Amino acid sequence: MINRLPGYILSFFLLVLLQILVFNNIQFSGYVNPYVYILFIFMLPFETPGYLLLILAFILGLTIDLFSNTPGMHSFATVLMAFVRPSLLRAIAPRDDYQPGTTPSMHDYGFGWYFKYTVVLTLVHHITLFFIEVYDFSYFFSTLWRIISSSIFTLIFVFIAQLFVFKKNKRR
Amino acid sequence: MVFVFYETIENSMRNFLLFIFRNHFTFLFLILEIVSFYLLVNFNSYHRASWISSSNKISGNVYQSYSNATQYLMLQQINEELAKENAYLRSQMPASFKDSKDYFSLVYDSLNKRQYTYRSAKVINNSVNKHFNYLTINKGSYNGIKKEMGVISAKGVVGIVKDVTLHYSSVISLLNTRLSISAKLKGKGFFGALGWDGKDYRYAWLNEIPVHAPVTVGDLVVTSGYSAIFPEGILIGTVEEVEKDKGESFFRIKVKLSVDFKDLSFVEVISNNMRDEQLELESTNND
Numbered sequence: 434m435i436n437r438l439p440g441y442i443l444s445f446f447l448l449v450l451l452q453i454l455v456f457n458n459i460q461f462s463g464y465v466n467p468y469v470y471i472l473f474i475f476m477l478p479f480e481t482p483g484y485l486l487l488i489l490a491f492i493l494g495l496t497i498d499l500f501s502n503t504p505g506m507h508s509f510a511t512v513l514m515a516f517v518r519p520s521l522l523r524a525i526a527p528r529d530d531y532q533p534g535t536t537p538s539m540h541d542y543g544f545g546w547y548f549k550y551t552v553v554l555t556l557v558h559h560i561t562l563f564f565i566e567v568y569d570f571s572y573f574f575s576t577l578w579r580i581i582s583s584s585i586f587t588l589i590f591v592f593i594a595q596l597f598v599f600k601k602n603k604r605r
Numbered sequence: 606m607v608f609v610f611y612e613t614i615e616n617s618m619r620n621f622l623l624f625i626f627r628n629h630f631t632f633l634f635l636i637l638e639i640v641s642f643y644l645l646v647n648f649n650s651y652h653r654a655s656w657i658s659s660s661n662k663i664s665g666n667v668y669q670s671y672s673n674a675t676q677y678l679m680l681q682q683i684n685e686e687l688a689k690e691n692a693y694l695r696s697q698m699p700a701s702f703k704d705s706k707d708y709f710s711l712v713y714d715s716l717n718k719r720q721y722t723y724r725s726a727k728v729i730n731n732s733v734n735k736h737f738n739y740l741t742i743n744k745g746s747y748n749g750i751k752k753e754m755g756v757i758s759a760k761g762v763v764g765i766v767k768d769v770t771l772h773y774s775s776v777i778s779l780l781n782t783r784l785s786i787s788a789k790l791k792g793k794g795f796f797g798a799l800g801w802d803g804k805d806y807r808y809a810w811l812n813e814i815p816v817h818a819p820v821t822v823g824d825l826v827v828t829s830g831y832s833a834i835f836p837e838g839i840l841i842g843t844v845e846e847v848e849k850d851k852g853e854s855f856f857r858i859k860v861k862l863s864v865d866f867k868d869l870s871f872v873e874v875i876s877n878n879m880r881d882e883q884l885e886l887e888s889t890n891n892d
Contacts, residue, residue: 456730466734483630491637498644500664501732502739502775505644512641516634538798565645567736572803 490515
């Protein structure tokens with residue numbers, strides 16, 4: 434656990450920088466805003482205590498807020514997502530439960546499990562975020578379209594990142 | 606009797622603490638969401654703490670170094686724009702005026718008093734794809750920039766300064782559904798409110814132009830000069846489409862913005878030296 438700490442800190446900064454410098458600047462048809470920084474919450478180990486999960490989500494959201502001029506918006510959505518995570522993990526647990534020493538990754542639990550896990554969390558996050566952003570329901574369908582297209586791009590990135598993890602683990 | 610009473614208090618206190626401890630996950634969740642919500646709501650009021658906006662020191666520095674790194678890739682384009690801007694400025698010099706008086710409205714020059722001062726600044730962060738878009742520029746109160754000054758580029762209106770720190774300012778972009786500015790049709794005098802609908806970054810909407818106004822596609826839309834923020838006659842865009850709903854007495858005019866918000870690098874901040882005087886006079890009108 435402890436020896437994985439530097440890796441988590443590094444990925445925190447890497448994802449934040451990637452988000453604010455690259456993905457916040459993607460302007461594809463005006464509807465697509467992938468928010469890939471939530472991968473950090475996906476990656477956290479199963480044993481992460483609940484309070485730490487929430488606090489990390491809050492810090493992560495607030496950091497993104499700091500750089501995109503939206504105090505409270507990302508932190509609200511990210512904390513909500515982190516709150517859902519433990520119940521979701523319990524709901525989609527495999528028959529013989531989670532094994533010690535494994536992490537929530539495609540490599541350890543397969544594509545189907547990882548797909549369920551990330552799709553639900555990404556949707557929770559993006560729906561909250563985009564509806565807070567527009568602040569009312571009069572743009573319902575354009576917001577819905579933004580949510581769907583952005584979620585797809587976020588998930589594509591998340592799965593590409595998983596392929597890298599997969600290779601790294603195999604080499605060991 | 607008294608002893609028993611204390612014991613029950615102690616017991617209920619302990620039960621209460623136990624209850625909180627058992628449900629600490631939910632309580633922490635609620636606390637963090639309340640904090641976020643507080644930030645979110647506070648953000649809507651104009652006087653929120655400015656430490657968290659992108660004009661703050663840390664994020665300002667990150668964006669500054671990022672923009673330093675990328676500007677080499679854009680030198681060609683920036684040079685072109687500077688050349689264009691030079692030409693535009695030269696065209697404003699008195700020597701270049703013989704018949705046209707239109708350009709003089711930019712610099713109001715009566716009794717040798719200068720009403721508007723322009724300061725150039727560089728855009729170091731910008732977005733066009735949100736509902737509420739903001740820019741960050743690399744000049745702040747140290748360079749004389751204050752809240753609510755107008756921001757233009759060589760091509761037209763860009764936005765209004767929102768927050769200022771020592772070396773950076775954040776600017777509400779025209780592409781922000783919360784911003785609406787007073788605009789008129791050039792040479793016709795009808796004025797209305799121009800705002801963005803949150804969809805396409807190339808178009809905005811001009812409302813409140815009465816239906817008896819002669820509007821044609823291609824007309825220039827300029828600032829009205831009524832708001833004490835922008836001088837009169839700064840270009841905003843051209844009329845692209847005129848819509849009229851049945852029974853309405855106003856047009857809905859689609860305006861093609863003259864500024865390409867995806868391609869902004871240098872802007873000018875306008876300070877109106879007589880703004881306080883105008884606002885003071887207007888504040889006496891409140892009845």
